Amino acid sequence: MKKGMISVLASVISILIGLLFGLLLLLAVNSSQAFPKFGEMLTAGVSEMPKLAKVLYQAAPLIMTGLAVAFAFKTGLFNIGASGQYTVGAFCALFCAIVLRMPWWACLIAAFIAGAIWGFFPGLFKALFNVNEVITSIMFNWIGMMAVNLLCMNLKQGGKLVMLPIAWVPSPIKDRTADLSYANAEAIIPRAGLDKLFNSNYMNISIFLAIVVALILWVVLNRTTFGYELKACGFNKNASTYAGINAKRNIVLSMMISGAMAGLGGGLYYLAGTASYNIQKVLLPMGFNGISVALLAMSNPIGCIFSALFISYIQVGGESLQPVFAKEMIDIIIAVIIYLSAFALLTKTILSKFIRTDKSNVNDESKAAPATAAEPPKAVPEEAAPTDGPAKSEEKEDEEK
């Protein structure tokens, strides 16, 4: 389990360095306000219940897009198309909700399937023609977003633009979809009384759904023959073929599952009833934030829960910097943390070396352990990270080959 501890510690250190950089930035801009505002930013997420609700609300789709990317990483693929899959999933969920008037769970299933289909194509191209999935999935991001825009603005039923608010109430708004509360309240994800507890409309059961999915994905990857095959293909396609595994089929399946995760994320976000889909000119950032979540979690599905919660927390906290600091400042700080999260693996390498040297010098395992345990602030259960990240484990023992 020590390997897992090192992984967690590496992510935590990345976060701390990122926060330190943010503090320095604030000091440089406005030194008198820097400390109080920085403190506010760090505590805002838990300062009042509605803010905590928002953290959890945003974390749910983040967990899903993080899982999408992490799952693909684990199976040797880079799914950069989570944004497109997320958008397509969101659209299908809204279409089922607004036009087909389905209940919320059916809409979520639709989002799941739509995301899977959007992941299927890059997977198919990769398997059949060895076209790099990065390129296809980037293109599918744009295809997905544009197609969704087109459908939202033009989908008609009986001469009415059904996706837009005008189908339900007189409204001049043409750049966003109808509000679920009057279009189809049945499609809103149940709040199960949590909205009252948190005193916020943002709060619903989506965070719990996301956590359950993350746990399921962890089990699939680590406990099933299917996950074993997928990982084998990801690590070494030749050896999997040699072992009689259908590597091509597994590439397609991996991308479909990955896409389904992102699609479900889109459903969770837009079926909360608090946001409408706006006609977009740029790709939705939720999909790309999923990459950060996955990197920070070193592709561990359970780690994704925690890293998504953290990123969501810091995003909510960032809002409290205003108006003393510009809005862009928040984005920069978040960007630095996310950027450093990419170094989590590097940090892990350095840490492993450091801890190992330490151990061999004193020749006592118990000496090295407290050093890691003493580190604040995120407590992660031990089983959170028993496996390695997408890249290699670092030890090279007696390499005689």
Add this chain to the structure above:
Amino acid sequence: MSEYVIEMLNITKVFPGIKANDNITLQLKRGEVHALLGENGAGKSTLMSVLFGLYQAEEGVIKKDGEVVHINNPNDANALHIGMVHQHFKLVEIFSVLDNIILGAEPNKLGFLQKAEARKKVVALSEKYGLQVDPDAKIEDISVGMQQRVEILKMLYRDNEILIFDEPTAVLTPQEIDELMEIMRNFTKEGKSILFITHKLNEIMAVADRCTVLRKGKYIGTVDIKNTTKEELSRMMVGRDVQFEVEKKPQQPGDVVLDVQNVTVPSKLHSNNAVKDVSFQVRAGEIVCLAGIEGNGQTQFVYALTGLDKMSHGKITLLGHDISKMKIRDRSKLGMAHIPEDRHKHGLVLDFSLEQNLVLQRYWQPEFQKAGFIRSGEVRKYAEKLIAKNDIRSGQGPITTARSMSGGNQQKAIIAREIDKNPELLVAVQPTRGLDVGAIESVHKQLVAQRDAGKAVLLVSLELEEVMSVPDRILVMYEGEIVGEFNPKEVTVEELGLYMAGAKNMYRDVGAKAEEKEGNNA
């Protein structure tokens, strides 16, 4: 000046779960070939990596010419004129030979490459030592033997005085090995010192002056080759007597297990076929060896046989079933096991743990899964059983990452996995490549045990010793064709060599052709 050019005194290097080097001392005299002998995983490569600056030892000192030195990275080693040819070459495939040689030590004026100067030096060096290379050929286009010469030239170009060879002969043909031995002797005449890592005793007896033996990370001793024998060396290395002869009782082969008819496999590299119209049979209770020099179609044939690649023509029958177009998994279920040639490419998922690798061919069987869930307890038990039975050594047992295991132990894991399938036909491609004598003995015993149990074994080998001692029948392959069939008891190595080199063919008259050519030249 000290008698020793390099001294490594009391070196200790620890990895998690394993003491790779435990108080090891190695002293290299000027102008000698010093062999470093040990089993797989004995710590030879670790010790050399410490000397070359890839690892730092926890304890011990390194002295050069009697002075203590600190080698923190390969650049330090290079500055002390220590050079190393790694077992797996470190060459840039798409660069030319010349570019590879000067890489890292490029001669330049004001930042502009001075290749003409470098070329002169390289050509001079290659002539002086008889290391024929084409400076403009790309690495990916030249043979493994040639690539090794490039690695050697790299060391010479940097004026290295201490040359480390890490299992240099593992990838060479018998002729190339002889050449290498000659080159090494030339180096020592010039006063260069050579550290030669190997576990081939014949080579040590042929070329080395002294030999240091390691076992399980510990120093066993240093001996003069003049005053020792192969038997003594192997006893020092393994800790017991090793049997060099393969013991086999006579046996009448049974029914046909594998029937290969007119198999043709197209080549990926050129328009010719890699395997041309090959037909033969393997019966139950016999070991048939497909011998030949590397690159004569054996690899492609095995790919077609095991289903990794398609053949364009022919028919393969296993136990009466036509498997020509069968999926790999189905061939495996039918009773075929395959010890692949390239253990890193096909044999192992390096980032998986040892136990995950040991079930690579059977994780789907009811023994190891229930409703799609892996029965990890059973996997662990099975892995522990195989590890104990086959003496597979690793840092952390079943959970060791395969990547971190020594090559010999990786190979042992693959062999254990494939033989434990209890196959009707075992296809073993160079199963002893990179193994020490103790392990080779054990692999040969296992192959013979399969045969004695009435199973069919197809062995593909480049090692002449193995070809002569293990099989019941030898088929020689040359340029994709079978050019001869022999009983190992009735053929000499020299005769076999002629067939392997294409100078003789049982089924076609090549002698006449060659003479005709000579006549034309005259």
